[in-house]
Amino acid sequence: MDKPLPSTTRPATWRRSLMGGLVGAEGRHHLFVRQLPLVVVMAIVTVLMAAFYPAALVDPFYLGGLALLLLSLVLSAFVPWSRLPPKAMLLLPIIDILAVGAARAGEAGRVDVFGLLVVFPAIWLATVDKERGAWVATAGMALIIMAPIFFTEMTLTPQVWTKLIMLPVTIAAVGLTVSTITLRLEASAQENRQQRELLHSILQAVDVGVVALDTGGRIIVSNDDELAARARAAATALGGSGSSAAAAAAMAQTPIFEPDGKTAIPFDRRPLVRAVRGEYVRNYLFWDRRAGARVARYATSGPVHDDSGEVVGCVLAFSDVTPLMKAAAAQSAFVAAVSHELRTPLTAILGYTDLLRERLEDDGGPPAPELAVIERGAHRLRVIVEDLLTAASSDMSMTPVRLDLAEAIHSAMVSLQPVAQAAQITLEQHTPAAVPALVDPERIGQLLDNLLSNAIKYSPAGTTVVVGAWIDAAAKQLVVEVRDQGRGITAEDAALVFDPFYRSQSARESAIPGAGLGLSVAKSIAERHGGSLRLHSTEGVGTTAELRLPAPD
Template sequence: MSRQQLVRNPAGYFAGFPRCVQLTLCQLPLSLAMTAAVLAAPVGWPGFFESALCRAALALLLALLMACLMLPWQRFGPYAPLSIPVLDLAAIGLIRSGGVEDLPDPGILAVFPVLWIAASRLPGPAMLSISFFGPLLTGLPWLLHDGPSVDGYAAAILLPFITLAVSIALLFERQRLTAYLTAQLHVGRERERLLNDEVSDLNDALAAKDDVVSTVSHEFRTPLTSIIGNLDLALSDSEQLTAPAVRRIEVAQRNAERLLALVSDLLMSANSAVHVHPRRTDLAALVEASLGSAQAHAAASRVVLSMNVPAPLWAHVDPLRISQALDNLISNAIKYSPDGGSVRVSAGTEGDRVLLHVEDDGLGMTAADAEQVFTRFFRSPTVRDGSIPGAGLGLSITKAIAERHGGSISCSTRLGSGSTFTLALPADGAATTYSHPAFG
């Protein structure tokens, strides 16, 4: 809400209702009071309906209530609805002038239209003038009549001062509320400015972090490639090396390749987008290739791999990127599975989507960890405590690949009962243009 809105309508009375309903609610207190008077009139004031002025007042009040409901007030000016409480004062004046015997002074009913006027957007001087002279004028015809007693004259003169006091109190309250809301608005804007500054600083820090990651990764990639190449050359001439030397070189080669894979993941995570080139691809062949590549890792961990994928299973994807995503999911499943466990890959179609499921019976996760599992660099406390190697990048990269294809990835897990990751990808013939960012 803008400052102007706060100042012009500080209380926001009935702000959620249509204009006609708002006006009807403002008119309702006086209408209910007059309904009670009409119901009591046959017993208490038999002459009420015999008075032409009283009947005219009742007709006017009924017409005003119908006008609140039926007129298109949104087409009129902002002060047009105030004609209703002004005419209410006229109706009260007609009842006071009706001369009904034993009828209590109805002038007190002027409080209802005065409250409406006092709570409106009318400027202070005009509002105070109507609040005083309106009730005063409703009593003038009555005062000029022979009926009123001394008490009646006192009540007729006192009433305008009472309504004026009520209006002054409401005016001060409105000004106080306006000042309070204006101050709160200023505080809110200041907080918003500080928050924007903090967000900008955070974005700058994240951008700087990505620059550092990208630069360091680039600097690492070249010497690592050289190291792996020279280790390959040394192993190709292993006849001249002793068996212990060969084993040491193989250990160095495995760790260098592992470090190069980590550097590649860091470079990919630092990029702002993942580029994909979708085409008609048999996912069954990709799953089989990924399981074949992971066989050595699974055998070393004594984990059994199995697949239940119909062949062929066509999808519109980038085979290179989906192979990368499958490698990440299967590698993670093997890594977190216990000795003697199993990793199962299954697939099927659902509408215009192909669903790939990678299921393990390993550590599992808590619900809180599952919500963050696709966040960059996130590793659950259980994994960190277990000293399981990893950088927390594989699943975030897999999520980026899925979203870049227009698909998604989800995780179903329970602590100690394994996890199932489901990759949803467009089936063959789906749209080919996507614009998802790689890392949010």
């Protein structure tokens, strides 16, 4: 169960009852509670009258006023008002006005406060019947003031005329003010109800678990009971109370894992715990368990602030992406299986091509040009297969060794020189004599091949592709740039070029060969080395691929 709100944020019961009696509440005894303020004040005035004007207590009018007030109190307590029309309750404040009028006539003007007692039924009438109720209360006040003129020999002095005018005007002002405030409160309450209903409908419609908590761990809104319970447990675990350790231990019994499905996420890095701490969490992918089944989830959260900027809670959203993860895994498994199946016949093709070339050379004749076509196609297919295998691998093997990055760049340029010559592209290397690096030779060679191959494919004939490398001492990084003078990349394509199998529309229309894997694989290799790969492009000018790797110690 939710914890009760602290006493500083929940008014005491008697205060809420008194407020309800004054401005309107709903409940079994709310009409009785409305009567209490007037009854209490009238009782105090009666005690004072008994002490200072005892003769008034035997006046028939005063006793009649008390009887009417008692009648109204009894009616409010025992009549089943909920079964009557809503406006039937207005009988009670009207009786109250008559009671005040009779009591005032009996005390013969000894206590001026009697006229102001009409404010209690006036507020009631204005709350329930709005403007009409305010005018009824005003008319009642006028009758109370004017009654002594007809039943007694009162002299109409300026003071009397002032009371005749000001007291009804005051009651009218109070009634109309209360009526206006009530209308605004009701409109605001209606708007809040509509917003709550809209929020409820939205939460029930979306296929995302949403929970909002305050800083005390209390649930404000939720559409997922299990997620709400776990969020409360996380809040308890961070609460600093004696139950915190037990809650943390209970959460530890249900471990969650990183996207690899093997690495357990520490307690303080769990998305629920980070959210309760007020941290921002963006698209945090992890593996969890629900009803005994393994599920993949995306978690997003953020703190909630009040007008002063103070954190007053947090909102969490969990999405079940298990079908997507299973589809991605199936796709990777399929690609890996197909790639492995292609590798065997491809190895045979390349092997027998080399054997055929050797036999032709032994016979003294030049190799047939068709053989060169077979070799180029086979080598191209091998590159595609290697990229497919790399893209499908969730655990890319890495064996970093110390090597000269400048030499690795030179080797990549030499291997692609025939391709560049065929496309009439000039390759230039601008690097220091030596650039020491700690990288996996095979993977870094694959990365450089992909960047150079891309630059050559998308450059027009007669242009130059420049490869540069240097050490950024301030950032403690090695920087490699591959700069071409090609067509450039649009802003729309730049956001997608690193996605596996993505190919721009211009590349498809130009029939440029490729599987859309080169940059994706290159980025994965860079990140596995603890580095990064970015593209800087200007349409019609060219593209620069910037590779950054950690500099060795």
